[in-house]
Amino acid sequence: DQQVKQNSPSLSVQEGRISILNCDYTNSMFDYFLWYKKYPAEGPTFLISISSIKDKNEDGRFTVFLNKSAKHLSLHIVPSQPGDSAVYFCAASEGGSEKLVFGKGTKLTVNP
Amino acid sequence: NAGVTQTPKFQVLKTGQSMTLQCAQDMNHEYMSWYRQDPGMGLRLIHYSVGAGITDQGEVPNGYNVSRSTTEDFPLRLLSAAPSQTSVYFCASSYSGYYGYTFGSGTRLTVV
Numbered sequence: 001d002q003q004v005k006q007n008s009p010s011l012s013v014q015e016g017r018i019s020i021l022n023c024d025y026t027n028s029m030f031d032y033f034l035w036y037k038k039y040p041a042e043g044p045t046f047l048i049s050i051s052s053i054k055d056k057n058e059d060g061r062f063t064v065f066l067n068k069s070a071k072h073l074s075l076h077i078v079p080s081q082p083g084d085s086a087v088y089f090c091a092a093s094e095g096g097s098e099k100l101v102f103g104k105g106t107k108l109t110v111n112p
Numbered sequence: 113n114a115g116v117t118q119t120p121k122f123q124v125l126k127t128g129q130s131m132t133l134q135c136a137q138d139m140n141h142e143y144m145s146w147y148r149q150d151p152g153m154g155l156r157l158i159h160y161s162v163g164a165g166i167t168d169q170g171e172v173p174n175g176y177n178v179s180r181s182t183t184e185d186f187p188l189r190l191l192s193a194a195p196s197q198t199s200v201y202f203c204a205s206s207y208s209g210y211y212g213y214t215f216g217s218g219t220r221l222t223v224v
Binding site: 004034041042043044045089093096097099 | 162213
């Protein structure tokens with residue numbers, strides 16, 4: 001039973017446009033959410049996180065939105081750049097637990 | 113600042129062999145974890161530790177052992193390698209669950 005779902009395996013956008021990556025979760029006990037970016041042959045890199053007490057968190061070009069009632073979060077990248085091309089993983093935990101649960105990832109391609 | 117260092121980067125084992133994947137961090141992080149990533153899958157937690165002398169099982173612990181004798185090191189032992197353990201293994205560390213984990217660059221393991 002997949003507790004964190006990223007239903008789009010891939011996404012392609014034009015440089016300068018907005019990229020929106022989506023993530024759904026089923027475990028209502030999850031209260032901390034993170035996004036990671038991964039380039040080939042490298043480990044994941046932490047991007048941004050959000051606690052369930054918030055519905056939005058921004059860091060530069062990256063914004064994460066959380067809709068607790070829908071059990072849905074999204075990562076917005078504006079403007080998208082070719083260097084953003086990578087696989088993006090959504091992850092969740094209960095109470096900031098060390099036990100992160102990851103989605104399967106979405107491969108983002110930003111075309112020049 | 114080395115961050116999280118994993119060795120080896122690549123390894124081929126025969127079925128039934130044992131080996132240890134090494135992981136070291138120099139950030140004085142208490143939390144350390146091991147994940148595996150398989151094609152089309154997200155990262156799955158194998159074992160984790162919240163401090164020296166304290167370890168626990170994650171989602172997919174069977175066939176693996178860990179110990180944490182120092183804050184810096186968190187080795188993962190494969191007891192008797194099986195083809196199903198062919199995967200990319202990532203070690204990660206963090207101050208706590210409310211901080212993003214720092215990942216190593218991974219060990220690609222093939223069991224034949």
